[in-house]
Amino acid sequence: xxxxxxxxxxxxxxxxxxxxxxxxxxxxxxxxxxxxxxxxxxxxxxxxxxxxxxxxxxxxxxxxxxxxxxxxxxxxxxxxxxxxxxxxxxxxxxxxxxxxxxxxxxxxxxxxxxxxxxxxxxxxxxxxxxxxxxxxxxxxxxxxxxxxxxxxxxxxxxxxxxxxxxxxxxxxxxxxxxxxxxxxxxxxxxxxxxxxxxxxxxxxxxxxxxxxxxxxxxxxxxxxxxxxxxxxxxxxxxxxxxxxxxxxxxxxxxxxxxxxxxxxxxxxxxxxxxxxxxxxxxxxxxxxxxxxxxxxxxxxxxxxxxxxxxxxxxxxxxxxxxxxxxxxxxxxxxxxxxxxxxxxxxxxxxxxxxxxxxxxxxxxxxxxxxxxxxxxxxxxxxxxxxxxxxxxxxxxxxxxxxxxxxxxxxxxxxxxxxx
Numbered sequence: 001x002x003x004x005x006x007x008x009x010x011x012x013x014x015x016x017x018x019x020x021x022x023x024x025x026x027x028x029x030x031x032x033x034x035x036x037x038x039x040x041x042x043x044x045x046x047x048x049x050x051x052x053x054x055x056x057x058x059x060x061x062x063x064x065x066x067x068x069x070x071x072x073x074x075x076x077x078x079x080x081x082x083x084x085x086x087x088x089x090x091x092x093x094x095x096x097x098x099x100x101x102x103x104x105x106x107x108x109x110x111x112x113x114x115x116x117x118x119x120x121x122x123x124x125x126x127x128x129x130x131x132x133x134x135x136x137x138x139x140x141x142x143x144x145x146x147x148x149x150x151x152x153x154x155x156x157x158x159x160x161x162x163x164x165x166x167x168x169x170x171x172x173x174x175x176x177x178x179x180x181x182x183x184x185x186x187x188x189x190x191x192x193x194x195x196x197x198x199x200x201x202x203x204x205x206x207x208x209x210x211x212x213x214x215x216x217x218x219x220x221x222x223x224x225x226x227x228x229x230x231x232x233x234x235x236x237x238x239x240x241x242x243x244x245x246x247x248x249x250x251x252x253x254x255x256x257x258x259x260x261x262x263x264x265x266x267x268x269x270x271x272x273x274x275x276x277x278x279x280x281x282x283x284x285x286x287x288x289x290x291x292x293x294x295x296x297x298x299x300x301x302x303x304x305x306x307x308x309x310x311x312x313x314x315x316x317x318x319x320x321x322x323x324x325x326x327x328x329x330x331x332x333x334x335x336x337x338x339x340x341x342x343x344x345x346x347x348x349x350x351x352x353x354x355x356x357x358x359x360x361x362x363x364x365x366x367x368x369x370x371x372x373x374x375x376x377x378x379x380x381x382x383x384x385x386x387x388x389x390x391x392x393x394x395x396x397x398x399x400x401x402x403x404x405x406x407x408x409x410x411x412x413x414x415x416x417x418x419x
Contacts, residue, residue: 037164041141045203046077046130051196078131078303081124083204083244089119089217091237096217101358101366121221125243125281126343127296131303133244134203136285136292136310137163137275143311151287151313154278159206162273166205167198169271174255175262182260201248208274209283210243212250243281245274285310290320297345340367342377353377 140159187198256267298317340358363380
């Protein structure tokens with residue numbers, strides 16, 4: 001029994017150290033980031049997309065107008081296809097965006113229609129993102145026994161190590177420690193203001209492939225890169241984002257330009273582990289000699305069937321070319337007779353559209369545009385729903401919702417701190 005009743009005075013130094021150690025260990029366990037370094041990760045990317053586009057706080061965060069709902073159509077699972085070739089034109093000219101093939105570039109509510117102040121031209125790579133391309137990554141993260149290394153394919157450990165590294169790097173870049181704890185405040189689940197967004201960003205980052213390019217628009221929908229400019233500045237007019245890597249590089253560059261990042265030195269892809277050789281459209285996840293794009297063309301009607309084939313050396317279509325290792329992600333590698341942004345094989349087998357007519361339903365919006373926005377390319381009745389806005393922040397949201405949300409909260413917090 002303790003004579004004085006004072007535990008700390010009567011307890012030996014060793015006991016004190018043991019108690020403190022246990023307390024610290026308990027606190028570390030409670031506050032340990034969830035799933036940061038678990039042996040198995042269960043990621044549902046379609047659910048993550050749904051969380052983002054249905055978040056009731058999102059319009060408040062970015063000061064959005066009602067048009068934001070239409071812009072977010074590009075993120076609608078499972079049709080979302082964002083990692084192909086996308087163009088942002090901040091100084092559009094009418095001759096470069098004729099209303100026929102590019103009705104989304106015009107404000108159709110005006111008479112006559114007016115060209116928008118900033119144009120986002122989203123072209124996917126013909127593969128569904130959340131359940132198919134990201135579905136392969138999801139399966140690799142969840143299957144602890146996956147090992148296709150004997151054929152040159154992906155393993156569970158390769159995917160897990162890349163994800164964990166990218167998680168830690170991106171979190172450090174955006175910030176986890178107050179007052180720059182934007183990653184924790186906004187993105188990290190549970191409790192983040194924009195749940196689901198962290199998984200989407202990390203998914204695209206880990207998939208990799210493609211690039212972020214600065215340049216100009218020289219003709220109808222035609223982008224020309226500027227070899228003398230690799231990062232955007234106040235004189236930049238247009239940008240091209242190819243592949244999943246380009247998508248993420250664009251977000252990181254925009255965040256870098258805000259000056260709010262906790263560690264801006266981490267805002268370039270060289271600090272992240274990208275796996276395009278396994279996960280990009282022209283990568284080969286299982287090492288069977290068929291690219292993921294070729295397997296998707298054969299099995300992509302059902303996401304589960306495609307993912308199983310992409311991760312099975314024994315299952316593959318005949319006659320694969322098997323060229324490329326993820327470096328050309330974003331470039332269309334299929335026949336597109338009517339140049340509407342959809343592969344002929346997908347028009348016939350997936351969408352039931354006419355591969356010889358860029359506007360199958362005759363509603364005024366090209367098939368590829370409708371598919372990328374989650375619309376029905378065989379229903380002329382929904383063509384009037386093409387998003388229109390002449391506010392740069394809202395247009396940018398359609399492609400870079402993550403950057404917009406993060407930047408908005410950063411500005412709000414900074415203004416409060418200086419008030």
